[in-house]
Amino acid sequence: MNERLKGLYKTIILEHNKEPFFFEKNEKATYGLKAYNQICGDRFELYFDVKNGLISDLTFHGFGCAISKASTSVLVKNLRGKDFMEALLFCRSFLSVAKNDEGLDEKLGEELEAFSAAKEFPGRLKCATLAWDEMIIFLEKNITK
Amino acid sequence: MIELKNIKSHFPIFSCHSDLVYLDNAATTQKPQSVIEAISNFYKKENTNIHRGIYPLAVSTSQKYEAVRVKIAQFLNANDPEEIVYTSGTTASVNLVVHSFLRPQLKMDDEVIISAMEHHANLIPWQMACKDVGAHLRVIPMNRLGELDLKEFGEMLTTKVKMIAVTHISNSLGSINPIEEMIDMAHQKGIPILVDGAQSVAHYPIDLQGLDVDFFTFSGHKLFGPTGIGVLYGKKQYLDKMQPIQFGGGMIKNVTFEKSIFSEVPQLFEAGTTNISGVIGLGAAIDYVNELNRDEVLGFLKRMENNLTSKLLEVDGLRIIGQAKKKSAIVSFSMESIHPHDIATFLGAENIAVRAGHHCTQPVMDFFQLPATTRVSFSIYNQEEEVDFFVKKIKEIKQFFG
Numbered sequence: 001m002n003e004r005l006k007g008l009y010k011t012i013i014l015e016h017n018k019e020p021f022f023f024e025k026n027e028k029a030t031y032g033l034k035a036y037n038q039i040c041g042d043r044f045e046l047y048f049d050v051k052n053g054l055i056s057d058l059t060f061h062g063f064g065c066a067i068s069k070a071s072t073s074v075l076v077k078n079l080r081g082k083d084f085m086e087a088l089l090f091c092r093s094f095l096s097v098a099k100n101d102e103g104l105d106e107k108l109g110e111e112l113e114a115f116s117a118a119k120e121f122p123g124r125l126k127c128a129t130l131a132w133d134e135m136i137i138f139l140e141k142n143i144t145k
Numbered sequence: 146m147i148e149l150k151n152i153k154s155h156f157p158i159f160s161c162h163s164d165l166v167y168l169d170n171a172a173t174t175q176k177p178q179s180v181i182e183a184i185s186n187f188y189k190k191e192n193t194n195i196h197r198g199i200y201p202l203a204v205s206t207s208q209k210y211e212a213v214r215v216k217i218a219q220f221l222n223a224n225d226p227e228e229i230v231y232t233s234g235t236t237a238s239v240n241l242v243v244h245s246f247l248r249p250q251l252k253m254d255d256e257v258i259i260s261a262m263e264h265h266a267n268l269i270p271w272q273m274a275c276k277d278v279g280a281h282l283r284v285i286p287m288n289r290l291g292e293l294d295l296k297e298f299g300e301m302l303t304t305k306v307k308m309i310a311v312t313h314i315s316n317s318l319g320s321i322n323p324i325e326e327m328i329d330m331a332h333q334k335g336i337p338i339l340v341d342g343a344q345s346v347a348h349y350p351i352d353l354q355g356l357d358v359d360f361f362t363f364s365g366h367k368l369f370g371p372t373g374i375g376v377l378y379g380k381k382q383y384l385d386k387m388q389p390i391q392f393g394g395g396m397i398k399n400v401t402f403e404k405s406i407f408s409e410v411p412q413l414f415e416a417g418t419t420n421i422s423g424v425i426g427l428g429a430a431i432d433y434v435n436e437l438n439r440d441e442v443l444g445f446l447k448r449m450e451n452n453l454t455s456k457l458l459e460v461d462g463l464r465i466i467g468q469a470k471k472k473s474a475i476v477s478f479s480m481e482s483i484h485p486h487d488i489a490t491f492l493g494a495e496n497i498a499v500r501a502g503h504h505c506t507q508p509v510m511d512f513f514q515l516p517a518t519t520r521v522s523f524s525i526y527n528q529e530e531e532v533d534f535f536v537k538k539i540k541e542i543k544q545f546f547g
Contacts, residue, residue, distance in 0.1 A: 002494035006545070009487075014546065018482075040486055041503050041516045063516050065484035066546070124490055 008117035008124075009066065016070035021077040022059040029057065035072070035134040037126055042068045044131055046076070053083050065127050067118065072131035074111055079135070088139040091132050098128045147436045149445055153526045155433075157181065166497040166531045171316050171344060171475050171504075171522035173366045176430075180370055183429035184422045194418055196395055210421055213428035214411075220431050221361070222352045223378055230384070230411040231419055234375035235343045236266040238362035239310070241377055241414060242339055243270040245387040246360075247308050253279035256305040260285040260293055260322070261512060262315040265505040267341045271310055285311070287512070291318035291467040295326065302334045309336055314344035317504035317520065318467025319450075319475030321345075328358050337383065343367055344473065347434070347524070348442055353378055365423060370430030374423030377414075384410040391416040442525055446474035449523045449532060456536045460543060466518050474523035477504075480539075483546045485519040491542045497535060 029047035036043045042064030049056050058080045060072050075094075079087045098115045118128040153159050155177040158167075167175060193203040195210045211226075218226040232238045247257070257271045261284050275282045283306070285298045293311075309331050314321050324340050331338040339360035342351060346363040353361055360383070365374040379387070389396060389407060393416035398406040407413050453476050457463055462481035480488065489501035500520045503510045510517060521535065 002491070005491055005494045009545070018547075040501075041507075041510075042486075043516070063484075065486040067487070069484075121490065123493075124486070127486065 004117070004120060008114075008121060010114040010117070012111055012114040013066055013070040016073040017066035020060075020069055020073035022080075023061060023073070024059045025061040026057065026059050029059075031138070033134050033138055035062075035131040037064070037068070037130050039126070040065070042127065042130060044068065044072050046072070046131060046135065054081055055079050055083070055087055056081070060131070064130070065124075067115075067124055067127040068130050071115055071128045074115075075131050075135060078111075084139050084143045088136065088143060091136045091139065094132055095129060095136070098125065098132075146438055147433075148438075149441060149525060153528070155179070156526055159526065162496065164496045166495075166527075166534060168521045168523065168527065168531070168535065169498045169500050170347075170524035170527075171367075171520065172500050173372070174347060174369045174524050175526065176371070176426075177369055177433050179433055180426050180429045184371060184426040187422050187425045192422075195421055196412070206421065209428070210424050213424050213431075216428055216431050217376060220351075220435070221346075221378060222354050224354055225381055227409070227411055228378055228381050228384060230377040230379065230414045231424060232362075232375045232377050232414075233373050233420065234364040234366070235264075235341060235362045236375075238360075238375055238377035239267050239339070239341065240270045241390065242310075242360050242362075242379070243274050244390045245414070246337075246379075246383060247271075248274050248277070249388065251275070251278050251280050251307055254305065255280040255307045256283050256301075256303070257281070258283045258285060258298075258301055258306055258309045258311075260311045261287040262291065262293070262318055262320060262322075262506065262509050263310070263312055264316050264341065264343070265507070266343075267310050267312055267339075268508070271308070280307075281305075284508075287320075289513075291315065291320040291469045293320075293322055293327075295323065295330075298327065299330055302330060302336060304334075306334070306336050309338040310341065311338070312341040312344070313349070314473045314475070315467065315506075315509070316344050316475070317477055317506040317509050317518065318469065319472045319477065319522075320467060320469035321349075321471040321473055323471075324358070325356060328356055332357065344475070348439065348446060348473070350439055359383060365427040365430060368427070368430050369433055371420075371423045371426040374420045374427050381410070384414075387414075389413050389416065393417045395419075437525065445525070446523055449527060449529070450474040450476060452529070453521060453523075453532045453535070456532065457539070460536070460539060462543070463539070466513055466515065475520065476522075477518040477520045479513075479515055479518050480543065483542065485517045487546070488519045488539070488542055491545070492535075492538060495538050497538060 026047035030049045033046040044062035046060050048058040058076050115128045156175045158175050193206045195207040214226045214229045217229045286294045337359040340358050342363040347368045361378040366372040396416045466477040485501035502517045
């Protein structure tokens with residue numbers, strides 16, 4: 001097996017893929033963001049409410065590869081309870097980990113480090129950032145309101 | 146005659162990537178040295194436009210361009226080279242038939258029939274034409290093995306049906322459809338039928354007159370030729386009635402500000418400077434295929450497909466998608482809880498090229514309730530040992546994902 005790839009799929013990705021956090025549909029949620037990759041067909045939906053300015057009851061559902069599923073699971077786990085500004089900054093940090101060679105921001109923790117290997121596989125980068133890109137679009141639009 | 150043994154050496158890509166295991170031939174085939182040289186030599190030694198210049202080089206290019214048309218007609222056993230229209234590929238060929246043949250006669254509540262396993266290129270153009278006029282797109286159903294229901298097809302053939310379009314070989318399932326029978330059934334009701342030969346033309350001998358098919362489409366790049374060149378075959382009686390959908394140079398007899406008089410078929414459909422080097426390359430590709438023993442090729446591909454299928458079926462949790470009785474060398478599969486893109490990424494790291502995705506056949510994926518599959522498709526330069534290597538890697542991936 002290829003060692004670089006094993007690096008990308010570190011235990012963290014495999015674990016999140018097998019047992020994702022808060023993997024459930026919630027049609028009653030106030031917000032339902034669709035993250036869809038038309039090139040490969042990966043499709044996730046993020047459900048959440050906003051209580052006292054904080055993202056609450058964030059869950060997700062859908063299907064995709066191990067990387068996109070794990071990365072969405074990590075998003076859900078980390079954005080729960082954050083306000084829009086905190087969430088946006090967190091999402092941007094994640095993207096810079098996934099896309100750039102910059103060292104890991106210690107605040108983000110080792111869970112995100114797994115995705116830093118995605119940049120070695122340009123074909124798979126979108127898998128790692130799919131849900132995050134959608135979330136950023138939403139947050140940027142709503143943050144000033 | 147070219148023997149399959151040592152054939153790999155004819156394809157320079159394998160000298161550049163000695164350990165490449167290329168199993169994505171349904172997407173595009175590799176190009177032999179002779180095709181690459183024909184294109185390169187054209188630009189180095191012969192580059193001129195066609196049908197315009199009267200100096201020797203241009204005359205020679207025009208002659209070669211038309212000679213390929215004759216070659217294609219012979220290759221497919223068409224009645225007349227004028228029935229061969231150059232296009233940019235299968236997609237453009239289908240679109241030309243839709244817009245130039247069907248659309249002008251299609252009315253509200255008419256019907257167009259396609260099959261449940263069409264590539265998007267042989268689905269969306271018909272769908273859009275139907276939508277434009279309020280006609281209905283009908284779909285020949287298939288069973289869980291990926292075989293079309295001919296009984297149902299027979300019942301669909303009413304007087305409302307204005308056109309049928311069906312693929313010869315499914316690009317995502319590998320099913321070989323009984324087009325001979327389907328063409329007969331269509332003609333008994335006087336309905337014109339188009340066959341999409343994109344996946345069949347490289348390996349299966351096509352006899353257009355024997356088939357009596359009305360339209361046939363293919364792309365050069367799946368036939369060891371270059372991209373950007375393809376063919377629409379149409380019976381002369383239909384082509385003669387069709388209006389061009391693109392207008393410009395190269396397709397006119399006389400032009401004034403008041404009125405233009407167009408050329409004859411097939412130039413009528415080839416406005417503008419066409420893909421001349423593509424035509425030259427396609428000609429070289431057909432020369433190459435003509436040197437193959439096609440019975441030997443089909444026997445070899447069948448062995449490869451059987452061998453891979455039986456070995457994959459031994460892998461726990463692996464499901465072959467598409468198990469039609471008559472199948473080409475395309476094997477699609479899914480693995481429990483491992484997404485095709487993860488599989489393809491791991492295979493890619495081992496220099497194994499496969500396709501993972503919906504293969505431009507989303508309705509087929511919906512039918513099997515899958516977001517995507519992993520697809521292996523063989524061609525003449527594949528090696529028997531590549532099957533074993535592939536299966537070994539699949540087993541390793543399964544173990545890694547646990």
